[in-house]
Amino acid sequence: MADMFTSHGLHSGRRRLGDPVKLHATVLNSRLRGQRQTSRLAAETGNLALTNRCPSETFSAMGVLVAFETYQLIENERFEEVQLCKMISDDAENGDGDGFYPCIAKLSLSTM
DSSP: OHHHHHHTTOOOSSOOTTOOOOOOOOSOOHHHHHHHHHHHHHHHHOOGGGGGOOOOOOOOOHHHHHHTTTOOSOOSOOOSEEEEEOSSOHHHHHSOSOSSOOEEEEEEOTTO
């Protein structure tokens, strides 16, 4: 699948065909949440200096991992497509999005 993304020009990094890839999923993004909160506060108060402050909140996710270590999220499902999404959600940019990461490219898996 990664080779299909690379051969169709959907990978922006230095990956070559056959190189290994990592699966990434953001479970909690405290940095982005902090950016949203400081942006809103800066807009409300007119204090643009606040936009430079967005501390991340660190936490241990071990409790979540232990609680769901045997949980199967998906079983015996067939995927129709893989979406490549932009890392910043719509509402982080302009405040009126739905909170989802916007899809910038799709790869159909119907031929597999």
